[in-house]
Amino acid sequence: MLGVMSGYSNPERPDERLSTAERDAAVGHLAEAQSAGRLTAAEFSERSAAARAAVTRADLVPLFADLPESAPAEAQLPPAGAIPGAGFTSGPGAPYGYGDASVPSSGRGGTRALGGAVGATIMALVPIVAFALFMIFGFVGSFTWSWVFFLLVPIAGIVIYGPGSAERRSR
Template sequence: MSGYANPDRPDERLSTAEREEAVTRLSEFHVEGRITSPEFDERAAAARAAVTRGDLVPLFADLPSAGPSWESEPWAAAPAASAATGTPGPPLPPPPASAALAAGPARTSRALGGRVGDTVMALTPFLALALFFLFGFAGGFVWSWLWFLIIPIVAIVIYGPTGKPDSER
């Protein structure tokens, strides 16, 4: 619906494809949980019955914009109506760029013991180095290097031998 966005012409008639695109956008808001099922049904029916671009404005007035493609939508570009006074208000601002970055999936540790396992793995090289010098000075450095084998052994115990994520095991 980006080709017909013109807030100067709210009386311009909609095509059937434009109405269906509005219903699709409402469906996205329903999936996101921004509108309930009864609200979606009501708004979708109103979008399918809309005749002009101005008819779509109240259906999206209380919903946030969602990026560059949404900003070109006619109901986002047209001024939103104030619920209290019925007078036009300012257009909805675009979402902040940081919101998209913060919306990423939560990171979880695959380590045995979670964060504790991660911490143990991070400290293992320092333990190996301390044991290397402790036993090296006490009994000789010939076999002292074997303490560094603790690092891969601890990694296998904590992360598992396959190296695959838990969901693929």
């Protein structure tokens, strides 16, 4: 098993360069630590950026120094010649950044919009309606003030996704 780390805190061959799959695996383990409540969102963001920028296996050591060792299968990186992305799944339960689970879901169609999927659909149609009103009132009247209809887009966004969306997501 040459090329496999025995763990992030004590890698075999620390001067060996990392593969993309190994960097992705490190970010996945950091996501698991965040979901377990061991890292805040800010810490996860900072450490995952450092993991993506890591060049050697030794560069990953400080990112995991204060985290407990996982089960042996979880703590190991894929072999140095592993196929990038192998072993990563999509769908519910996949680490952030992989497949369908890259955005936390609210359980109501995966949107935090007011009104759920209907609110998201309305928000998607608002720019089209604003453009249509701009063209209609521009040709019928004057284009001087018809640009005001484009203000519907941010206003609808504030109403549909504004304050309170975090509370709707946590319900």
